[in-house]
Amino acid sequence: xxQVTQSPEALRLQEGESSSLNCSYTVSGLRGLFxxxxxxGKGPEFLFTLYSAGEEKExxxxxxxxxxxxxxxxxxxxxxxDSATYLCAVQANAGNQFYFGTGTSLTVIP
Amino acid sequence: NAGVMQNPRxxxxxxxxxxxxxxxxxxxHSHVYWYRQLPEEGxxxxxxxxxxxxxxxxxxxKERFSAEFPKEGPSILRIQQVVRGDSAAYFCASxxxxxxxxxxxxxxxxxxx
Numbered sequence: 001x002x003q004v005t006q007s008p009e010a011l012r013l014q015e016g017e018s019s020s021l022n023c024s025y026t027v028s029g030l031r032g033l034f035x036x037x038x039x040x041g042k043g044p045e046f047l048f049t050l051y052s053a054g055e056e057k058e059x060x061x062x063x064x065x066x067x068x069x070x071x072x073x074x075x076x077x078x079x080x081x082d083s084a085t086y087l088c089a090v091q092a093n094a095g096n097q098f099y100f101g102t103g104t105s106l107t108v109i110p
Numbered sequence: 111n112a113g114v115m116q117n118p119r120x121x122x123x124x125x126x127x128x129x130x131x132x133x134x135x136x137x138x139h140s141h142v143y144w145y146r147q148l149p150e151e152g153x154x155x156x157x158x159x160x161x162x163x164x165x166x167x168x169x170x171x172k173e174r175f176s177a178e179f180p181k182e183g184p185s186i187l188r189i190q191q192v193v194r195g196d197s198a199a200y201f202c203a204s205x206x207x208x209x210x211x212x213x214x215x216x217x218x219x220x221x222x223x
Contacts, residue, residue, distance in 0.1 A: 032211075043116075043201055044214045087152070089153075096158045096166050097169065098145075100145075102152040
């Protein structure tokens with residue numbers, strides 16, 4: 001069964017304290033892995049798409065990496081405005097739907 | 111370029127009433143997906159549609175729920191005879207043909223009293 005597990009559930013960082021969020025997945029043929037950011041009361045905002053092991057994508061303080069079993073979202077020198085829930089989703093070759101994890105709630109303290 | 115539009119943003123219904131949720135995809139996008147998000151749970155896929163076609167409804171409850179994406183106008187998710195367990199945030203996403211990336215709307219928060 002296709003599934004996604006994200007850890008930790010919640011993370012508190014001091015401003016400037018770098019860390020990583022983990023997304024472990026089981027899928028019968030990966031078509032793509034997606035990272036989103038969701039602020040309270042809003043819809044998920046697209047961040048990255050990764051397609052194959054070894055691929056990396058960067059955007060400002062965020063960097064996403066992918067292996068055959070997991071993806072990491074690295075946050076370098078975070079700022080309070082990076083506080084949000086970060087969602088990971090996978091799409092299998094056989095279907096169209098996304099399977100989402102339950103997210104990591106990140107709080108960056110000034 | 112406007113993003114995915116959903117309305118209403120908030121909807122209150124009493125048990126037994128009908129709820130209609132609307133979604134207008136991004137310009138140039140012909141694929142629409144509906145997801146449901148319950149408190150403390152992840153987003154769950156419900157249905158995938160293209161214009162005038164339901165492609166995958168494997169996540170839709172068998173009863174009371176239906177979806178459409180007509181040739182003209184927005185996609186509509188319809189919930190008949192709502193129950194308290196239907197209270198959730200419903201998100202619509204759209205994608206361009208040939209692209210896997212889905213862009214999400216702001217959601218409709220349904221509260222059933």
